[in-house]
Amino acid sequence: MNDRIKMMLVAAGLVFIVGLFGRIKKIQLSAKASLVVKKFFIFMCFLLLTVFALSLFGIYFRGYWTTKAIIWAFVLTASLYYSFGNKQILTKPWKNIATIVFYFPIVSALFMVIPTFLGMIISYSLWLRLTGDPRAIYYNDSEIRIQKVCTDCDAGFQGFPRYFKKQGLFELDKGELDNGNNLFGDRIRVEKTKDSTIVYLYYTNSEPVPFKFKR
Numbered sequence: 001m002n003d004r005i006k007m008m009l010v011a012a013g014l015v016f017i018v019g020l021f022g023r024i025k026k027i028q029l030s031a032k033a034s035l036v037v038k039k040f041f042i043f044m045c046f047l048l049l050t051v052f053a054l055s056l057f058g059i060y061f062r063g064y065w066t067t068k069a070i071i072w073a074f075v076l077t078a079s080l081y082y083s084f085g086n087k088q089i090l091t092k093p094w095k096n097i098a099t100i101v102f103y104f105p106i107v108s109a110l111f112m113v114i115p116t117f118l119g120m121i122i123s124y125s126l127w128l129r130l131t132g133d134p135r136a137i138y139y140n141d142s143e144i145r146i147q148k149v150c151t152d153c154d155a156g157f158q159g160f161p162r163y164f165k166k167q168g169l170f171e172l173d174k175g176e177l178d179n180g181n182n183l184f185g186d187r188i189r190v191e192k193t194k195d196s197t198i199v200y201l202y203y204t205n206s207e208p209v210p211f212k213f214k215r
Contacts, residue, residue, distance in 0.1 A: 012109075013105060013106070016103075019079050019102060028085070029084045030086065033086075034090075037077065037085060038085065038094065041098065044078075045074070047074075058172060059173070060164075062168070062169055068129075068132050074101070075105075078097065078098040081098045085098075135148070139190050139199075142166065144163065144213075146161045146163055146188060147164070148161060160177050161177050162174075183203050184202075187202040188201055193215075194215075196212050196214060197214075
């Protein structure tokens with residue numbers, strides 16, 4: 001298992017244990033503090049729903065780590081709300097949503113150790129997306145980002161790079177730079193003209209292939 005996933009699972013496990021301790025010992029925030037946490041949790045729910053809706057159209061908030069930070073802020077807020085929220089403030093349906101989020105880390109960890117191939121693959125892929133990896137970024141500037149699909153493939157084809165164009169607070173997923181050649185050599189070069197951005201993909205035993213985009 002990837003080291004960073006192990007680290008994140010340990011961190012999520014600690015959050016789960018602390019939260020479970022709070023539930024067992026009936027440690028609660030004050031009603032006023034619980035209400036603040038609840039309002040922030042509801043806000044994070046709608047923000048995450050917005051992130052999901054935009055992603056269906058290939059639109060994301062600007063920055064490689066932004067979506068991941070939003071998801072983790074949502075998970076931690078849900079855990080705090082469920083574990084330590086005042087019972088008078090723990091109202092449905094928000095309590096039900098928080099409960100599901102709270103138990104997610106332990107359930108996903110079990111999927112990784114229980115010998116069910118499909119469950120393990122789904123859980124592992126999900127954690128890869130949630131943890132992120134700086135090695136995934138081939139190129140990044142104020143206009144575009146090009147990132148790797150797979151950073152944990154020890155051998156074999158790792159997928160084609162994806163091209164993201166930045167516009168204001170958002171970035172648009174322009175898809176994979178796919179030339180149909182799986183001999184991609186894991187190296188790129190970027191050139192810019194007044195009107196265009198040209199990305200060269202280097203392939204094994206062949207000339208680099210250009211992909212041209214309008215600036």
